[in-house]
Amino acid sequence: MTVHYPHHPLFGKRVRRQGVDHREGGAVAHVETAPGNVIVIPTWMLDPIAYAGMEIGKPRASLEALIMAFELGDDAWDEPAPERSRTDGIGHVVDGGGLCSGEGGAA
Structure with missing residues (x-):
């Protein structure tokens, strides 16, 4: 595919x-x-x-808002995904817990 x-x-x-x-x-x-x-x-x-x-x-967020969101969330990407975790192709953990796995973070 x-x-x-x-x-x-x-x-x-x-x-x-x-x-x-x-x-x-x-x-x-x-x-x-x-x-x-x-x-x-x-x-x-x-x-x-x-x-x-x-x-x-039309864009739903201004460039300034996107930059601000990026700067606020930049530190979250410094931590590696838990060992043996799968990601969605752009770095979001889809299993194994962590910030972006649905446990208190963005899905």
Whole structure:
């Protein structure tokens, strides 16, 4: 399979799907990006037609707000993910606990 969503860091790369989970927000695929490295991404990012129908809307946050959020959250990324944790491809831990695993942090 190929990641077709142009804003994903793995855009255009081939990945191997390991399975699919159906969650409240929609289906997500567990994909292997390299031997032993499994991430979770929404299944629509693997669909070549899904993004074609999307419209790019007006920004919802100002550049200043994004910079401020980045600066506030920058320290959170200094800690490595717990050993044997999987990430979603952009550094968010999807299992194993931690700031971005749904235990008090962003999902």
